[in-house]
Amino acid sequence: MAARPLTPPPLHAPTAKEKKYDRQLRLWAASGQQALEDAHVLLLNGGSGVVGVETLKNLILPGIGSYTIVDDKIVAEKDLGINFFLTDDSLGKSRADETCKYLNELNPDVKGYPVEKSLLSFVTKSNFDILNQYSLVLLVASAGQNTELLENVSEYCARKALPFFYVHSLGLFSHFSLQLPDVFPIVDTHPDPTSTQDLRLFEPWPELRAFMRSKTANLDTLSDHDHGHVPYLLLLLHFLDEWRESHAGSSPTQYKEKKEFKSLVESRARTSNPEGREENFDEAAGAVLKSLNVPSLPSGLRQIFDEARCKEPQRDSANFWLVANGIKKFYSTYGSLPLPGALPDMKSQSQDYIELQNIYKAKARQDVDEITKSIRSTEADLQRPTPIERKEIEAFCKGAAFAKLIKGQPLLANISRTIPEARKTALWSSLTDEESLMPIYLAYLFYDARVQKDLLPLKDCPVPADELSEQVKNHARTMIHASFPDLANQEDDGDTDLEAVNQIMTRVEPILEELLRADGAELHNISALTGGMVAQEIIKVLTRQYIPIDNTCVFDGITSKSAVFRV
Numbered sequence: 001m002a003a004r005p006l007t008p009p010p011l012h013a014p015t016a017k018e019k020k021y022d023r024q025l026r027l028w029a030a031s032g033q034q035a036l037e038d039a040h041v042l043l044l045n046g047g048s049g050v051v052g053v054e055t056l057k058n059l060i061l062p063g064i065g066s067y068t069i070v071d072d073k074i075v076a077e078k079d080l081g082i083n084f085f086l087t088d089d090s091l092g093k094s095r096a097d098e099t100c101k102y103l104n105e106l107n108p109d110v111k112g113y114p115v116e117k118s119l120l121s122f123v124t125k126s127n128f129d130i131l132n133q134y135s136l137v138l139l140v141a142s143a144g145q146n147t148e149l150l151e152n153v154s155e156y157c158a159r160k161a162l163p164f165f166y167v168h169s170l171g172l173f174s175h176f177s178l179q180l181p182d183v184f185p186i187v188d189t190h191p192d193p194t195s196t197q198d199l200r201l202f203e204p205w206p207e208l209r210a211f212m213r214s215k216t217a218n219l220d221t222l223s224d225h226d227h228g229h230v231p232y233l234l235l236l237l238h239f240l241d242e243w244r245e246s247h248a249g250s251s252p253t254q255y256k257e258k259k260e261f262k263s264l265v266e267s268r269a270r271t272s273n274p275e276g277r278e279e280n281f282d283e284a285a286g287a288v289l290k291s292l293n294v295p296s297l298p299s300g301l302r303q304i305f306d307e308a309r310c311k312e313p314q315r316d317s318a319n320f321w322l323v324a325n326g327i328k329k330f331y332s333t334y335g336s337l338p339l340p341g342a343l344p345d346m347k348s349q350s351q352d353y354i355e356l357q358n359i360y361k362a363k364a365r366q367d368v369d370e371i372t373k374s375i376r377s378t379e380a381d382l383q384r385p386t387p388i389e390r391k392e393i394e395a396f397c398k399g400a401a402f403a404k405l406i407k408g409q410p411l412l413a414n415i416s417r418t419i420p421e422a423r424k425t426a427l428w429s430s431l432t433d434e435e436s437l438m439p440i441y442l443a444y445l446f447y448d449a450r451v452q453k454d455l456l457p458l459k460d461c462p463v464p465a466d467e468l469s470e471q472v473k474n475h476a477r478t479m480i481h482a483s484f485p486d487l488a489n490q491e492d493d494g495d496t497d498l499e500a501v502n503q504i505m506t507r508v509e510p511i512l513e514e515l516l517r518a519d520g521a522e523l524h525n526i527s528a529l530t531g532g533m534v535a536q537e538i539i540k541v542l543t544r545q546y547i548p549i550d551n552t553c554v555f556d557g558i559t560s561k562s563a564v565f566r567v
Contacts, residue, residue: 074095161182188399
């Protein structure tokens with residue numbers, strides 16, 4: 001027998017990086033941090049440039065790998081009051097150079113690159129391939145910006161499956177839209193821990209059933225101490241066997257049956273002990289409604305299984321689709337997903353809980369082994385050069401029930417363009433809801449279409465402000481009728497439904513007036529808050545963790561409310 005060491009092995013102290021990023025590593029782990037550090041974000045910075053810089057600030061602090069700012073503006077006095085990454089010494093210098101210089105001071109691990117070019121000259125139809133070197137593109141709108149740039153970048157990013165954000169902040173309102181690739185799968189969605197417990201109480205495997213019987217064979221004759229420390233999971237399995245004996249082998253699947261089963265469990269608890277109750281029986285009764293469920297395929301995973309890429313993965317398919325294919329085969333064979341293997345806390349003796357944990361973990365490993373074997377067979381058939389790492393397969397198996405497939409779609413750059421009927425109906429429904437913030441988004445579309453198209457920021461406009469405001473409002477009313485002809489002109493009682501249009505315009509007009517009043521200017525507090533929200537969504541996309549918005553968010557700085565719409 002080998003001699004035991006006299007002293008325990010030394011503990012490894014956290015690295016400098018682990019100390020620096022300790023809090024965020026608890027959110028997205030080492031894999032998410034690595035994804036951030038591998039990323040290169042492109043900022044096409046238009047307008048006042050504040051919201052774009054604030055977004056980068058919130059990416060640089062957690063350690064984005066690198067970023068590039070494209071901005072041809074020269075720092076003016078008006079910039080100093082709203083951009084905290086400029087100083088008096090920045091006056092007359094390149095805004096891209098100066099903001100990069102001060103942003104880089106936030107985190108020496110991050111590399112920033114300024115490009116002093118106009119957005120239209122940096123990104124043209126003839127050199128769109130320049131975007132290929134970036135992980136994500138962020139376009140910040142400006143008051144005089146041609147919407148053609150937005151449409152071209154959106155189209156190119158959609159074609160190259162490159163995530164794309166469009167942000168616009170004016171006065172007291174802001175909005176941003178996210179364009180993801182047409183298929184964007186996420187495995188690590190970080191669901192509520194209480195919803196991830198898969199105990200398989202209706203389908204116990206032999207090892208679990210054997211352990212249950214060894215602990216509950218003489219349940220009624222156990223001492224008070226032992227009786228009060230039987231894990232509630234084993235109690236449920238034991239009483240399920242009793243239930244089936246008296247119910248022709250059926251399980252309590254309906255709500256009424258579960259209530260009866262819960263009463264059965266509660267009736268078997270001892271109350272003659274000093275505590276007057278038993279915590280493990282309370283846990284068992286409390287778990288009846290949430291834990292006794294017939295296994296079913298979650299809708300998100302069903303959507304993934306229905307994809308052609310999952311049914312027939314190819315040699316060059318992403319790892320995600322091969323693992324999904326392996327899990328699909330497993331589900332087809334057993335009618336259940338691989339066991340996650342996690343257990344909730346429960347009243348129990350330590351030895352029993354450890355043994356129960358080992359039983360669940362062993363079953364989870366067994367399921368992963370079988371799925372891995374299936375994946376290796378598929379890899380061999382497809383002659384893939386590099387096998388998928390087991391830890392990636394394990395992670396997918398553990399979170400399979402909560403995997404999410406987001407269907408990206410091109411941004412709605414101009415409401416006057418053709419809109420699919422389903423999107424029209426959803427837009428109209430939101431617009432006619434008095435509590436909805438959709439009019440803010442609609443006002444931005446009208447503003448872009450009229451003011452940006454004609455390049456009419458107020459300071460350079462020969463038309464008086466009041467007259468321009470009326471022009472934009474009239475144009476907005478015309479666009480509503482043109483964009484929603486079937487919905488805005490429904491004849492329920494023989495009359496054209498102009499009331500709904502008038503109600504919408506009543507809410508849109510004050511927002512348009514604020515956008516026009518701002519004259520392309522940003523308020524720092526609004527842009528700082530918006531930049532924080534945008535950065536949060538960018539981190540979700542780059543790490544492929546959590547669920548990003550789908551696909552547009554608006555913020556009302558007057559009421560301090562935000563809302564998300566799919567448009």
